[in-house]
Amino acid sequence: MKLVTFEVDGRHEIGVLQGERIVSLSQAQMQSAPPNVLSTHQPMVDLIAHWAENKPWVEAVLAQRQPDWRLDQVHLLAPVPKPGKLLAIGLNYLEHVQEQIVGETRDVPQHQIWFTKLGHAINGPYDPIVLPSVSQATDYEGEMVAIIGQRCKHVSRERAHEVVFGYCVGNDVSVRDWQKRTPQWTLGKSFDTHAPFGPCITTADEVGDPHALDLRCWVNGELRQSSNTRLMIFNLWDQIAHLSQAMTLEPGDVIYTGTCSGVGAAFNPPKFLREGDVVRVEIDKLGHIESRCVQEQV
Numbered sequence: 001m002k003l004v005t006f007e008v009d010g011r012h013e014i015g016v017l018q019g020e021r022i023v024s025l026s027q028a029q030m031q032s033a034p035p036n037v038l039s040t041h042q043p044m045v046d047l048i049a050h051w052a053e054n055k056p057w058v059e060a061v062l063a064q065r066q067p068d069w070r071l072d073q074v075h076l077l078a079p080v081p082k083p084g085k086l087l088a089i090g091l092n093y094l095e096h097v098q099e100q101i102v103g104e105t106r107d108v109p110q111h112q113i114w115f116t117k118l119g120h121a122i123n124g125p126y127d128p129i130v131l132p133s134v135s136q137a138t139d140y141e142g143e144m145v146a147i148i149g150q151r152c153k154h155v156s157r158e159r160a161h162e163v164v165f166g167y168c169v170g171n172d173v174s175v176r177d178w179q180k181r182t183p184q185w186t187l188g189k190s191f192d193t194h195a196p197f198g199p200c201i202t203t204a205d206e207v208g209d210p211h212a213l214d215l216r217c218w219v220n221g222e223l224r225q226s227s228n229t230r231l232m233i234f235n236l237w238d239q240i241a242h243l244s245q246a247m248t249l250e251p252g253d254v255i256y257t258g259t260c261s262g263v264g265a266a267f268n269p270p271k272f273l274r275e276g277d278v279v280r281v282e283i284d285k286l287g288h289i290e291s292r293c294v295q296e297q298v
Contacts, residue, residue, distance in 0.1 A: 001016060001058070001202075001203045001205075001206065002016065002017040002018075002200040002201070002202050002203075002206075002287075003015070003016060003017070003044065003047070003079060003166070003200055003201045003203070004016070004017050004022060004076060004079060004198075004199065004200045004201075005043075005044050005076070005077045005078065005079050005080070005081055006022065006069075006074040006075060006076050006077055007074065007075040007077060008069060008073065008074045008075070011026075012077065012081075013025075013026035013027065013043075014026055014038070014043045014044050014047065015068070015069075016058065016061075016062060017071075017199075017200050018062075018067060020070060020071045020072075021067035021069065021070055021071065022067060022068060022069045022070075022071065022074065023061060023062055023065055023066075023067050023068060024068040024069065025038070025043075025047070025058065025061060026038070026043060027068055028061040028065055032057070032060075032061075034047075034050075034053075034054045034057040034058070035050070035053040035054060035057060036049075036050035036053055036054055038054075042082065042252070044079060044080050044081075044201075044252065045080065045083075045084075045251055045252035048080075048147065048149055048165050048201075048251045048252050049150070049151075049251035049252070051149060051165065075124070076124055076125055076126060076198060076199055077124045077198075078122045078123065078124055078125070078195075078196070078197055078198055079147070079168060079197070079198050079199075079200055079201045080147060080201075080252045080254060081122060082119060082122070083119075083122075083252045083253055083254045084250045084252060084253055085116070085247075085249070085250070085253040085254065086116060086117045086118070086119065086121070086122065086195060086253075086254045086256075087114060087115075087116060087117075087243065087253070087254070087255050087256070088114070088115055088116070088117055088143075088172055088189065088255070088256035088258075089112055089113060089114055089234065089239060089255075089256065089257060089258045090113040090114070090115060090185065090258070091106065091109050091113055091233075091258070092109075092112075092113075092232050092233050092234055092257065092258025092259075093227060093231050093232060093233065093258055093259065093260040093261065094108065094231065094233060095227065095231070095260055095261035096258075096259055096260050096261045096263070097109070097233075098261075099261040099262075099263070099266040108233065109233065109234075112234050112238070112239065112242050114243070115184070115185040115186050115189055116186050116189075116190070117172070117186070117189050117190050117194070117195045117256070118186070118190040120190070120192055121173075121189070121190045121191060121192065121193065121194045121195035122195045122196075122197075123193040123194070123195060123196040123197075123291070124196065124198065125169070125196055125197065125198030125199040125289035125290070126198075126199070126289065126290055126291065127193065127196065127291060128193065128291060128292050128293065128294045129171075129173055129193050129194065129196065129273070129279065129291045129292070129293045129294070130191070130192055130193045130293075130294055130295075130296050131273060131274070131275060131293050131294065131295050131296060132175060132191050132192075132296050133295070133296045133297075133298045134178075135175045135176075135177050135178060136177075136272060137175060137176040137177045137265070137270070137272050138173065138174070138175050138176075138191075138194075138272055138273045138293075139173070139174045139175075139176050139263050139264040139265050139272055139273065140171055140173060140174075140217060140219065140224070140263065140264060140273060140279045140281075141171060141172035141173070141174060141259035141263055142169075142170075142171060142215055142216070142217035142225050142259055142260070142281035142283075143169075143170045143171065143172050143215075143256045143257055143258060143259050143281075144167060144168075144169070144170070144210065144213065144215060144229050144236075144257045144283055144286070145167065145168040145169065145170035145197045145254060145255065145256055145257065146164050146166075146167055146210070146236055146239075146240075146254075146255040146257060147164070147165045147166050147167065147168065147201050147252065147253070147254060147255075148163055148164065148165060148240075148249045148250065148251060148252065148253040148254075148255070149163055149164055149165025149166070149204075149251055150162075150163050150165075150251055151248060151249070151250050151251065152244055152248070152249050153244055153247075153248045153249070154244055154245060155240055155241055155244040155249075156241060157237045157238060157240075157241040158237075160236065160237035160238075160239075160240035160241055161204070161237060163240060163249065164204050164210075164236070164240070165201065165203065165204060165251070166201040166202050166203040166204050166206075166207070167201070167202050167204070167207050167210060167283075167285075167286055168197045168198055168199075168200070168201055168202070168286060169197065169198065169199070169281050169282065169283045169286050169287060169288060169289045170195070170196065170197035170256050170281070170289070171195075171196050171197070171217075171279060171281050171289060171291065172189065172194075172195070172256050172259060173189075173191070173193070173194035173195070173196070174188060174189055174194070174263075175188045175189075175191050175194070176188065176265050176272070178191075195256075196289055196291055197254065197256075197289065198287075198289055199287050199288070199289055200287065202285060202286050202287070206285065207285050207286070208285075210229060210236055211229050211230045211232065211235050211236070212228070212229065212230055213228065213229045213283050213284040213285060213286070214226075214227075214228050214283070214284045215227050215228065215229060215260060215281075215282075215283050215284075216281070216282050216283075217262065217279065217280065217281045217282075218279070218280045218282075219264075219271070219273070219277055219278070219279050219280075220277055220278055221278075224262045224263075224264070224271075225259070225260050225261065225262035225263070226260075226262070227260035227261070229257070229283075231260065232257065232258055233258075234258075236255075236257055239255060239257065240255075243255075273293045274293065275293055275294060275295040276292065276293060277292070277293040278290060278291070278292050278293070279291050279293070
């Protein structure tokens with residue numbers, strides 16, 4: 001199943017994507033409420049948190065209801081517009097660790113390297129990426145994104161798959177000069193619009209093994225990144241086991257799982273993003289996101 005959050009006629013709704021059409025669960029709720037009613041504030045999080053009870057209702061809606069909207073009639077938003085946590089792992093593909101970036105010498109991490117991307121960075125899957133006026137070094141990082149499905153703590157690696165609700169395509173946009181100013185990367189990773197993900201949440205049952213997916217990123221039609229999620233240094237189950245030792249993970253939490261080689265900073269000279277550039281990230285089974293770069297106006 002592919003779940004979306006979208007805006008139409010000034011309203012935010014959630015629904016199920018079927019090809020190029022959407023069945024609105026928000027509209028269906030007005031006629032037959034699900035077992036756990038979806039709030040107007042965080043309906044996608046509510047749906048995820050109570051998926052076991054609500055899934056039969058969703059399936060019944062899909063069997064009985066015709067699509068409400070075409071994709072070209074709505075504005076897709078990030079599937080979870082306001083997650084409780086937006087976490088990202090760095091240096092998680094060997095080829096990315098080893099690619100030559102001027103002024104950096106990097107060893108293979110012995111421990112997972114985590115940072116946060118703040119909420120204001122969240123962006124829709126097809127919305128513009130704003131290039132900040134204070135930097136000329138904005139970069140792209142195509143990544144698989146995982147969405148947590150249940151409240152959990154101290155999850156074993158063997159059971160980590162049980163707490164994943166689904167997957168998205170993401171771009172960990174990075175302002176490299178700001179990122180490198182300090183050992184803590186959060187500020188350089190959290191400029192406005194620099195966490196696009198979507199276009200939908202593809203539920204885990206449709207994906208199967210998340211460590212067998214081809215990932216590609218193009219800039220203006222030029223293939224820059226091409227890899228497979230099996231090449232992560234710390235795979236998703238390792239990531240969840242590690243994070244859940246430190247914090248309680250909650251339904252709707254978002255995890256960026258790392259990028260591969262081919263980032264703009266690794267070219268000589270670097271190929272940082274410029275106004276008008278179009279970045280497309282695509283992952284098997286999950287679809288694609290695409291953003292045009294626009295210059296910040298100050």
